[in-house]
Amino acid sequence: MHNKLKELLIEELNLIDxxxxxxxxxxxxxxxxxxxxxxxxxxVVVLVQKNFGVExxxxxEGKIALQxxxxxxxxxKERQA
Amino acid sequence: xxxNNSAENAGRWNSKSLGSTFFHNLFYALIRLAGRxxxxxxxxxxxxxxxxxxxxRKRASYYLRRRFPHAGNAAMLLHxxxxxxxxxxxxxxxxxxxxxxxxxxxxxxxxxEQLSALYDENKRLIVMTGHMGCWQxxxxxxxxxxxxxxxxxxxxxxxxxxxxxxMKNSDTLNExxxxxxxxxxxxxGHLGGTLEMLNALNNNCTLxxxxxxxxxxxxxxxxxxxxxxxxxxxxxxxxxxxxxxTPIAIAFSTRNGSGTGNFKLVKTISIPKxxxxxxxxxIAAFKPYAQxxxxxxxxxxxxNPYQFYNFFNMWQ
Numbered sequence: 001m002h003n004k005l006k007e008l009l010i011e012e013l014n015l016i017d018x019x020x021x022x023x024x025x026x027x028x029x030x031x032x033x034x035x036x037x038x039x040x041x042x043x044v045v046v047l048v049q050k051n052f053g054v055e056x057x058x059x060x061e062g063k064i065a066l067q068x069x070x071x072x073x074x075x076x077k078e079r080q081a
Numbered sequence: 082x083x084x085n086n087s088a089e090n091a092g093r094w095n096s097k098s099l100g101s102t103f104f105h106n107l108f109y110a111l112i113r114l115a116g117r118x119x120x121x122x123x124x125x126x127x128x129x130x131x132x133x134x135x136x137x138r139k140r141a142s143y144y145l146r147r148r149f150p151h152a153g154n155a156a157m158l159l160h161x162x163x164x165x166x167x168x169x170x171x172x173x174x175x176x177x178x179x180x181x182x183x184x185x186x187x188x189x190x191x192x193x194e195q196l197s198a199l200y201d202e203n204k205r206l207i208v209m210t211g212h213m214g215c216w217q218x219x220x221x222x223x224x225x226x227x228x229x230x231x232x233x234x235x236x237x238x239x240x241x242x243x244x245x246x247x248m249k250n251s252d253t254l255n256e257x258x259x260x261x262x263x264x265x266x267x268x269x270g271h272l273g274g275t276l277e278m279l280n281a282l283n284n285n286c287t288l289x290x291x292x293x294x295x296x297x298x299x300x301x302x303x304x305x306x307x308x309x310x311x312x313x314x315x316x317x318x319x320x321x322x323x324x325x326x327t328p329i330a331i332a333f334s335t336r337n338g339s340g341t342g343n344f345k346l347v348k349t350i351s352i353p354k355x356x357x358x359x360x361x362x363x364i365a366a367f368k369p370y371a372q373x374x375x376x377x378x379x380x381x382x383x384x385n386p387y388q389f390y391n392f393f394n395m396w397q
Contacts, residue, residue, distance in 0.1 A: 012358070030272065038273035039301050039320050043358065045279055046324055057280045059271040066272070 001073045004051075012047045013040055025069045033068070041066065048072070054079040112176050117183055117340055120173040128165045132158065140392040141165065147308040147396070148386050160386075167387040171215055171336050178218055186215070186222050186334070188344040193225060195346055199328045200226055204285040207322055207329045209350075211293035211378055212390045215342040219334025220263070220289045222344040231264040231281040232289045233274065235296065263289075268296035275317060282325045290318045292331075292374045293391060303368040305375040308382065310396040314375060316367040323356040323367075331374060333381050335388060347377050 006020045013036070027033035029044070036044070044066065045056045054076050056065050065075035104127060112120045131137045141161045145152070149160055178184035200206040208223065210216050220232060264286075266277045273296065281288050295302055295315050302313040322329050329350040336342045350370055357366035382389045 014358075014363075037300055038275045038317065039363065041272040041275050042279055042320055042324050045276060055280075055283075056276060058277050059274070062276040063271055 001076065002069050005069055005072060008047050008051060009034075009044070012043050023069060025073075027068055029066055029068060029072070044072075048076065052076045052080065108173065109176060109180065112173065113180050116181070117173055117177040120176070121170060121339070124166070124169040124173055128162060128169050132162050132165060137165070143394040143396065144308075144382075144389060144391060147310060148382055148389075150309065163387045164389075167336070168390050170339075171388075171390075174215060174336065174340055174342075175217060177340065178221075184215075184218050184340050184342065186218055186342045186344055188222055192332075192344070192346040195349070196223070196226060196330055196332075199330055199349060200228070200287060202328060203326055204228065205282045205325065205327045206287045207282075207318055207327050208287060208289045209292045209318060209329050209331050209374060210289065210333060211291055211381075213378075213381060214333060214335040214385065214388045216291070216334050218342055219332065219344045222334070223287055223289070226287050228285040228287060229264065229281070230287050230289065231266055231278070233268050233278070233291065234265050235267065235269060273297055273301075273317060275321070278317070278321055279325065282321060282327050288318075288321075288327075292318060292371070293378060293395075301364060303364060303371050305368065305372045307375045307379055307395070312375070312395040314371040316364060316371055319350075319352055319367040319370045320357065322350070323352040323354060323358070326354050329370075331377050333377075335381075335385055347381075348373065350374075 002025055003020055006023045009015060009023070010018055010020065015034075018034070023034060030036045030041070041062070045062075048054055048056060048065075056062050056075070061075070065072050108120055108123065111123060138158070138161050141164050142157070145157060145160045145164060149157065152160060174184055196206070196208075205228075206226070208220070210219060220230070223230060264277075264281065266274045266281065266288075268274045270277070278288060292314060295313060299313050301317055301320075302315050304311045305314055318329065321327065329352070330346055331348045331350065332344060332346050334342050334344045350373060352367075352370060357363040378389075
């Protein structure tokens with residue numbers, strides 16, 4: 001799940017200077033860390049919905065899910081269960 | 082990324098910046114007791130006083146100097162008065178709409194059908210307007226459209242302005258006997274409110290945005306030409322449009338008399354899916370669309386010079 005998420009982020013967000021191994025599971029996705037922004041958030045939500053069938057509906061869910069690869073993976077697993 | 086001055090200026094400015102709480106409360110009380118026209122009478126004296134204040138004149142000058150580049154000092158003072166007079170009348174009308182439901186907004190059948198057709202494409206729509214005319218009452222015009230509505234608005238304004246958007250139409254009473262309400266999305270919330278905007282569109286919403294102000298930092302903005310200079314405009318709405326295949330309808334509402342306004346669909350924008358996606362410069366891909374909006378905005382300012390209400394330096 002973690003590696004798949006990283007591959008999807010790299011591909012969908014065109015993170016050409018980043019490899020799967022370079023993305024730490026607990027590094028922040030937004031701001032520091034991977035450096036994504038609000039525009040990327042739109043793509044992340046869409047790719048999660050498209051590839052995992054899970055919706056991130058609002059700020060409260062986003063704050064939980066979109067902190068790092070770990071939290072995003074946990075959120076997806078929880079919603080899929 | 083350093084904070085752009087125009088974004089900072091816009092964030093600081095709101096209608097209450099131009100008058101104390103006392104005057105706002107006084108207007109509310111007068112209008113409630115005696116109607117809109119009495120509000121206009123008081124407004125005349127308030128606007129005349131405020132136009133004598135250098136700080137107030139300066140706030141209008143950023144726009145007026147570009148709209149009327151050849152105006153001398155005397156002419157500029159008159160332009161300033163007329164701009165604030167129109168703005169004040171709009172605020173009085175908005176208050177009358179809120180508390181005594183006294184405002185008549187008209188449109189035309191063709192525009193209504195066009196907007197309905199746009200909405201029906203994918204059961205969602207982005208309506209883009211600007212801070213001009215009677216824009217808040219204009220959003221209320223959309224009550225005839227199916228589905229829920231949402232407006233992007235700063236949280237600080239939400240409590241005061243929520244009533245502006247109540248769709249006062251008996252056909253839309255819910256099970257509690259209340260008028261249909263509009264969801265307010267705060268653009269300074271987590272991730273700029275984009276998750277709420279995306280969720281709104283995914284739930285068949287008509288999402289109303291203003292395309293002429295930046296909230297937060299200027300990272301997701303582009304530079305466009307406007308009134309002889311360059312300004313920065315946000316591109317989030319265009320990104321949402323491309324990602325969700327939602328058409329954008331540019332619509333402007335013009336105050337055309339005492340307690341009356343006109344809603345007009347100006348242009349529709351269709352952005353190809355995945356525009357900017359995977360692109361090295363994902364932001365620049367949306368510049369043409371922001372420039373289209375700026376062109377319409379400039380045309381509006383040419384036709385309605387005293388109904389453009391951004392009292393800060395957009396060109397900084």
